[in-house]
Each structure stands twice: as structure tokens, then as C-alpha cells.
Amino acid sequence: MALYKNRIDLHMHTKSSFDGNYPAAEMCRAAVENGLSTIAFTDHFDVDFFERHNLDTRQRTSYEDIISAREEFADKITVMRGIEMGQPTYDIALTEKSLARYEYDFVIGSIHNLREMPDFGDLDYKSMTEDEIYSLLDKYFEEELILAKWNGFDTFAHLTYPMRYIVQAGRNEIELSRYDEITDEIFRTLIANGKALEINTSGLRQPIGKTMPTENYVRRFKELGGEFLTLGSDAHFTEHVGAGIDNGYEIAENCGFEYVTYFKDRKPVQVKIEK
Numbered sequence: 001m002a003l004y005k006n007r008i009d010l011h012m013h014t015k016s017s018f019d020g021n022y023p024a025a026e027m028c029r030a031a032v033e034n035g036l037s038t039i040a041f042t043d044h045f046d047v048d049f050f051e052r053h054n055l056d057t058r059q060r061t062s063y064e065d066i067i068s069a070r071e072e073f074a075d076k077i078t079v080m081r082g083i084e085m086g087q088p089t090y091d092i093a094l095t096e097k098s099l100a101r102y103e104y105d106f107v108i109g110s111i112h113n114l115r116e117m118p119d120f121g122d123l124d125y126k127s128m129t130e131d132e133i134y135s136l137l138d139k140y141f142e143e144e145l146i147l148a149k150w151n152g153f154d155t156f157a158h159l160t161y162p163m164r165y166i167v168q169a170g171r172n173e174i175e176l177s178r179y180d181e182i183t184d185e186i187f188r189t190l191i192a193n194g195k196a197l198e199i200n201t202s203g204l205r206q207p208i209g210k211t212m213p214t215e216n217y218v219r220r221f222k223e224l225g226g227e228f229l230t231l232g233s234d235a236h237f238t239e240h241v242g243a244g245i246d247n248g249y250e251i252a253e254n255c256g257f258e259y260v261t262y263f264k265d266r267k268p269v270q271v272k273i274e275k
């Protein structure tokens with residue numbers, strides 16, 4: 001039972017993502033069944049995996065699939081044409097060229113891996129020393145700051161992403177307070193540039209059991225003057241469309257936000273949080 005009206009889920013993947021499973025139309029059907037009012041499809045475009053993920057082709061099939069589902073479901077749900085740019089700062093020229101290929105409503109900026117490294121989800125934290133894990137996190141937050149400063153996205157996705165896997169590996173001693181200064185700088189950069197912060201709810205259905213980032217970061221973003229928040233389930237399956245979105249609204253409200261945001265033609269649209 002949905003608690004909130006105007007539920008919006010701005011982060012989900014179709015089978016055009018290397019790790020996706022369903023066509024856009026099936027994800028739309030699930031979104032309508034879940035009573036969502038607006039969604040964005042945001043297939044992966046991990047710039048540093050351009051060849052390996054065959055992104056030239058995948059980007060086209062993703063866009064065409066989104067357009068056709070959007071037409072099919074036009075009278076039932078609002079569908080935004082989005083993309084999740086992974087590691088865009090590792091090849092800015094390729095990123096800019098790729099974004100110019102299609103008319104996107106919404107661009108997510110993400111970091112899933114360090115330069116020339118596998119995804120944070122594919123590292124073996126069990127066998128690492130504490131120092132080794134912190135040294136990865138040092139680099140991660142530096143890359144997140146570089147991403148924030150690049151500014152070519154609309155929302156800044158799943159900050160604290162590596163923690164999903166670090167906690168999953170049982171490394172509960174790792175904690176992030178030592179990064180408060182750099183996360184403040186990231187937030188100040190986003191705010192100065194009028195960008196949104198994403199509350200990614202996928203962690204709620206994973207061992208970490210928390211949103212990325214957690215509520216304390218959302219509160220800090222607000223304290224520093226943050227205005228735009230997007231919510232995303234990061235669904236890769238129909239059963240996860242809209243998952244945790246009510247929790248996301250609750251966190252937003254707890255932190256003093258009255259609106260959540262979606263993007264149309266790369267411009268923010270504010271939607272009142274209402275029960």
C-alpha cells in the first residue's frame with residue numbers, strides 16, 4: 001500500500017543494460033501496477049567499458065525501447081528518457097559525444113569503479129586490510145568530487161556505493177565519518193551548480209539495509225542548502241520497480257524536504273511530497 005501520492009522512480013534499467021533483464025514496456029507495466037506517476041529509464045553507459053559493453057549499439061537499442069514504451073504507455077504513466085553515465089569523468093570527450101546522440105530528459109552521474117579497476121562490487125573486501133579498504137575509499141571520494149565538479153549530469157547517484165559491498169563482506173568496522181569534509185565539498189559543489197542528489201533505495205533490499213546515501217547525508221545536503229532530490233529504486237527486475245520509494249519520501253520529509261524532483265528536457269520539475 002503506497003503511503004505517498006505522486007510517486008516517482010527515476011532510476012531503473014531495461015534489458016539494454018548489461019545487467020538488465022526486461023524490456024522497457026514490461027518495466028512500465030510494473031510501474032503502473034505499483035501506482036507510480038512518473039519514471040525514468042536510465043540504462044548503464046559506463047564510459048570506460050564502451051567496447052566491452054558494446055555501448056554504441058546498446059545506447060541505440062535503449063533509446064528506441066524507451067521511446068516505444070513511452071508511446072505505448074502515454075495515457076498511463078509519464079516516462080522520462082534517461083541514461084546512467086558511469087565514470088563519465090574517465091573519458092569526458094566520449095561522454096559528451098554520446099550524450100549528444102539523443103534527446104535525454106535526465107542524466108544520472110555515477111562512479112562504480114576506480115580508473116582501470118573492476119566494479120566495487122567485484123573486489124574481495126574479505127581479504128583486504130582495513131588500510132587497503134580505506135585507501136580505496138580515499139580514491140573513491142576523490143573521484144566523486146571530480147564527478148561533482150564536472151557537472152554534466154542532473155543527479156548525483158548512489159553516493160557511498162562501495163559500502164553496499166563492504167558491509168556485505170562483513171567489514172562492519174569501516175565507517176565514513178573521516179570523509180565528512182569531502183562529502184560536504186561534494187554537496188556544496190552540487191548545490192552551487194543547482195544539481196540534485198539521488199536517494200538510491202536499492203540498498204534497502206540488500207544486506208546493507210540502507211539507502212545510498214543514508215539519511216544523515218540527505219540531512220546534511222539540506223542543511224548546506226540542497227534543493228533538488230531524486231529518488232530511484234535502481235530496479236533491474238520488474239518486481240523492484242518502485243521498491244523503497246515510500247521510504248525515500250519518508251527520509252526526504254524527515255530531512256525537511258517538501259519536494260522531490262524529476263527532470264524533463266534536463267530541467268528540474270518540483271513535485272510536492274504529499275500523503
Ligand SMILES: [Zn+2]
Nearest residue numbers: 084110157158
Ligand atoms: Zn549505478
Ligand SMILES: [Zn+2]
Nearest residue numbers: 011013084234
Ligand atoms: Zn543503476
